[in-house]
Amino acid sequence: MTSTLPDFDRRAGIYNAHARVQAEAAAWLADWLPERIEGPALELGAGTGLFTRYLANRADRLLATDRSPRMVAWGTRALPEVRWEVAEADTPPTREDLRWIFSSSLAQWLPDPAATLTRWRTACTPGGRMIAGWFVRGTMGEFFEVCPAAAPFAWRSGREWLDLVAAGGWQVERHETITFRLHHADTASMLREVHNIGAIVPRRFGPGDLRRALRAHDKLHAGPAGLETPFVFLRLEAVRP
16 A cells, blocks of 8 residues: 555545544554643644644644645644644754654655654754654554555564664654554455555555455454454654754
């Protein structure tokens, strides 16, 4: 699967209805938020505001951003008290004395995470903090074993991600992973939900191959009660030294 701006943009109106695991991940990540977020704060990849809503009542000066104009429009309607802006995550807006960077369910999509994490660190003032979480290797792992061509990118382990964060100049203070498990009637239902949040099967993967992969995955992993799919999420808090 891949994800592009038009895919996310087209699905802004239905995103919240299908982003079950993203909502669970946002709530889990929010457990690490301080009671007050003082100083300028920036959220990247805010989407329609699933994680923003946990920031809105804590932050003094929050700017929520996303590359999708329709996502930003939906977020603005849902949380008008927050300042919203269309912006790319890999080139964050410059704010004087930025003290906080937040993101949820974003970093796995970054085409060059090492460079982007470095830019995030550079955007922060010394002592600035990042609280972020994203999906790592193991997510939909059984399906990608049956159908490796459907993988949206080269999945990285939690350890590989921690190394990238450190290489970006961040000092990781704490980190943790959790596995969320979503239930669907079958593999087709699972992929339909993923498709409805903007991730699609790449064009290099033909419909006949996809049907064979669905049948193979159902045969191996779906039972009378349906299908259970793992989504592995890493959360971390880091500081710019």
